Amino acid sequence: MDTFSLIVTIGVALGFTYTNGFHDSANAIATSVSTRALTPRAALAMAAVMNLAGAFIGSGVAHTVSKGLIETPTHNKxxxxxxxALIGAIVWNLITWYYGLPSSSSHALFGGMVGAALAGGTDVIWSGVLDKVVIPMILSPIVGLIVGYLIMCLIMxxxxxxxxxxxxxxxxIAQTVSAAGMALGHGLQDAQKTMGIVVMALVIGDVQGSNDPIPVWVKLVCALAMSAGTYAGGWRIMRTLGRKIIELDPPQGFAAEATGASIMFATAYMFKAPISTTHVITASIMGVGATKRVNAVRWGVAKNIVxxxxxxxxxxxxxxAASYGVVYLVFG
Structure with missing residues (x-):
């Protein structure tokens, strides 16, 4: 049963990262597609490849997820x-994807971890949740908004x-580079979050120690699942990011992508903070759009997103928490 539950949990984790890929593919390519810098399929293929590469260029975010948010539950629960936790994140991803709402797959996962931990009697590391999740959740969109505005002013x-x-x-032409940077940063940030969950599952299953390095096969399968999801494409959310907030032109698209990619790399390497790529690129688009004129941004749409x-x-x-209750009732 232990081996079976480990395999099922890893499978569901890969299912989550697949939904993360198609839910958040818009983050990397919506601006490039909307400005016609890239065709949709070419943009998705590029994003899938760069997501794969991004998963292998760091591990700080994965360690934060596996050790810094909840205590690793070692009991039979x-x-x-x-x-x-994964079911909670997947359900929220699917709901927001259906309505075309660019929400955060990362924060869906973190919320799922906290809810399941509380329901299952595992301690939540509230200082880690505050420092690594809540504060970056508030600050990163503000930074994206301001930096996007300033970069666009500089370009103008x-x-x-x-x-x-x-x-x-x-x-x-430059947007092909900035979109690739966004996709690389997305792989660096989001693929690592699933790696952290898989590592926790391996530790609980006594397959590896908590201080062991992340196995290469874990990096590979998580990266491949996210890349496959990215290539599947999240067209509903792409329309929201690319056209409903503001009609972007190529200079604006480049500025938004350059801003988003820079923030993702800085937070991953300097702070090991698992920020939301969705929050960053959406705020960057708003900041860039505000240079045109403040009312050029459709703030009603932006308000719903926030x-x-x-x-x-x-x-x-x-x-x-509800999912844990069902699991506990069925399996005890």
């Missing part, structure tokens, strides 16, 4: 807690005497 000043049509052609961010963790936590 441990695998059920992880299973329920540097190219103020350039022919607008010529500049747009150049930035359309409200979704705040309910993601508690909603996923409730689903995870």
């Amino acid at each position: 441990g695998m059920g807690i992880l299973f329920a 000043w540097l190219f103020r005497r350039t022919n607008p049509h010529k500049a747009k052609r150049g930035f359309r 409200m979704g961010w705040f309910i993601t963790m508690p909603a996923a936590a409730l689903v995870a």
